[in-house]
Amino acid sequence: MSIKRVLFIILSLFSVGRISAQDSSLLKSLNDSMDANKNRGYVTGTFKATHLINEQTMESPAKNNLNFVIQHRFGQLNSGSYNFFGLDNATLRLGLEYGITDDLEAGIGRSSYLKTFDGFLKYKLLKQGDGGGMPVSVSILGTVTDYTQDMSNKPYLNTRYRTAYAGQLLIARKITRNLSLQVTPAFIHYNLVPTVADKNDLFAIGLGGRYKFTRRMSIDAEYNILPSNQVVSTTVHNSFSLGWDIETGGHVFQLVFSNSQSMVPTQYLAQTPGTWGKGDIYFGFNISRNFNLNKNRKK
Template sequence: MKKYSIFFLLLFSAILSTPENALAQDDLLGMMKSDSNTVNYMTATFKSTRIINGHSVETVAKNHMDFRISHRFGTLNSGAYNLWGLDMAYIRLGFEYGITDQWMIGVGRSNTDKTYDLFTKVKLLRQSSGTRNMPFTMTFFVSSAVNTLRYTQEDRSFVSRFAYTTQLIIARKFSENLSLQLTPTLLHRNRVENVGEKNTVWALGLGGRYKLSKRVSFNADYYYVLPDQLDPQFHNSLALGFDIETGGHVFSVHFTNSLGMIEKQFIGETTGQWGKGDIHYGFNVSRTFSFNKNARRSTK
């Protein structure tokens, strides 16, 4: 898997260094007004706050709440007896709220290790043209997760159950159809299960979206963990899938070698390998609700 990470990184770097006129500049100008006296911000770099497993640069709009249901099933290679994984279901329920258009908070609960997670995201920079020319969007992400399984004789420390993630999410929308993202990541676990593992893990996320039609896009994300940080049983996370927009919903269907749905799990605890058929079918459903009174009045 390491050779693929090098390829994706070189590809991403090459695209960033390509002149704008070679990357559908006309499409970008069509999405941004050309008035040089104003700042024109890029919108909809991604359709959701997630690409697949990992977060995107997007945040929930002010006074809006996003209710998110994420499912992962067993592996396809588990065979017909388990209906190719569909007999085994893992779920995360989450709520995300926009405090401002650039700042959101979220909370979730996964049945994997009965984990609760809390996070916040802030947009630091926004891709724009006009009087302010910014070539990319940058979002800061930080989260905390806690395992709430029953205590054992070996593990009676509450503090040891916490893990923390910090990310700097950088993305650029190159055209109406193509968006790419780079995500440097720092993951810290207060406790690790295997001798030789690092408590603090560095990783690099790569993601992208290619729009196939007005409501359908192909998405991919991959997280490369730097060598000699995890136990050999753990592998890099790769997810491929499609986003389908249906009114106020965004439905994502995908395949991934990761069972977990938060950073601690899919970056630090992925045991599946694509080459061995350890592939989980999954889907995410996102529904956004507005608490903006002015918006509600304007629709009456």
């Protein structure tokens, strides 16, 4: 199926008729502003958490809320019984996300993969209207990453050359109370690439969705497409991930299967070497836990 056809199908779904905004499945702690938004006529609870799987959603913590995110990936399933099918190895990302306002979020993270630090800002530009008006919610996300793994054999790799940037537009629509979709065009810039044939500036597009099949459970999927002829010196593949969300009290627990080991956009969008067909699959989980830091919060 061509990229144009996939985009046509997704955008056609975005145009489907009226939405019921009665769903309150997104954690209350992540949406202190939910009731206020509802009173203003906005759709709420498009996604359960700020991350779909690897990709971020258009959701943000409410003002003065701190979201703690743990993203864990074991090794490849095809690594064999000696490595207990990947369970002997692990990659971890720890992140903190703070709601400066109900629409503006700042976050930082640190991954064991290449010992990478990341920071980002996310701002909600548009909100989907309840029963009419704005058909989608739109957030803009800017991320900067820097990997610090020891490269003493390459002394020219200073901080400048280790730094990369990603800009993403998160366009989401709650189709029904059970189904939400998101399209994420992305622009990536690397200060240093392996060869002159590789592009410093890349374009990718992510397609993702969530389907809720019980009150507290849903399945998620995301597929990130990197058009060809942008990275030519190494073999990279599109990132494809599946998740199973379980909402348990104050946090969301998600089981994950992905062919991407990294969990930051400058790496999973354009540096995924493995494929599902060869068993290059990383099993893991995501955990999101929110803390309300409002001094006058209700007891």
